[in-house]
Amino acid sequence: MTAFPIATPTDRTANCDAIDRKGVAVRLDGISKRFRSVIALRPTTLDIRPGRMTALLGPSGCGKTTTLRMLAGLEAPDDGRILIGGADVTRVPPNKRGLGMVFQSYSLFPHMTVGENVSFGLRMAGVGSDEIAARTAEMLAMVRLPHVESRYPSQLSGGQQQRVALARALVTNPAVLLLDEPLAALDRHLREEMQFELRRIQSDLQITTVIVTHDQEEALTMSDEIVVMNDGQVVQSGAPDDIYNKPQTRFVAEFLGTANLFQGVKDGHGNVRIASGVGEGAVLAHSSAPGAAAGTVAIRPEKMWLRLHDAPETAPQDGTEVNLAGRVTGHVFRGNNHVFRVEIAGREAPLVVYQQAKDLVGAGIEQGDMVTVGWHPQNAVLLASEDTTSEQKGPSE
């Protein structure tokens, strides 16, 4: 059974008339939450962009579900305010906030048909039967399940049940859609398919959507904006591209993918150089940002190249690249690319390097081979100084 009250058009008109239906903005204004001694969310201010898909991403226990539940009205913040479309809803009950919700567990009513499930919110709102029939059919067509109206949830696959749950959440035309790990129970293939479906529906409707996930790939592929959380607070937010390519901290660099980390020192001319060991003095990254004289530099595995030690250079070289000698200690083929582990003398953790199969044609690089690993400093990122303790620790893969 569903654990949340479903929004109805009547509720919304009566209680949130300041809300413009299409693409409303959501603002969390200094909200925080404690459960006795546990701090679930430190004081947090966050603007959720109207009409976009925003992912709350972070490891288990970081506070993302608590944040979503406060937004839904299922949990009250200790401090701060929640604004939906400019209206303060902090004390408005869940069923009057104009929300649609989908949870990980399908939470359909098992004793009702698909049609009855989808139309539930409309029936509660006293909508006329002709409109109910039309709207239910419209929603089922939108989630691409036009012929299952008279079936029961148990007669559907997991993916189909989640589509029905989505249709049910959207039937009352909510201002905001909240998704709590909605695809976590699906197998990989279905999950990927549903990621596309959810994305299509969200962008067709231009509905402000917040999705909670601990799956970085899901956040990267589905959202316009990612809010990365850790330990009860937001650690970085921005477009997926920015978060992935310009992580500000080691946590973000490692939570979203794999990162090779180096300890660097600034030279006063906008360069960060390898502090010691193999390649000492080579320019790791460029950064003119003020701050500490030393810091950790992160380089993504796919931003590196790899060639046999005595092979001619294949990547375009302009004299600014870093090239380090190493030995391949591991190699796996992942279908779309090859993953190498390369040991560098004096370095504790091996480097992880991804290479597209096409870039390796004829190279024949095997375990045990002596190789050169290289990258352009402009593809490396100096992390915030709080991360300077992370010198040469292993990548997360």
Ligand SMILES: Nc1ncnc2c1ncn2[C@@H]1O[C@H](COP(=O)(O)OP(=O)(O)OP(=O)(O)O)[C@@H](O)[C@H]1O
């Ligand atoms: N009702 C509750 N009572 C006590 N502690 C709670 C309650 N709800 C959450 N917590 C605690 O608050 C912290 C944040 O929990 P929350 O569920 O928001 O994290 P999460 O990032 O969503 O994790 P997960 O992905 O595992 O659901 C955790 O330490 C959790 O144990």
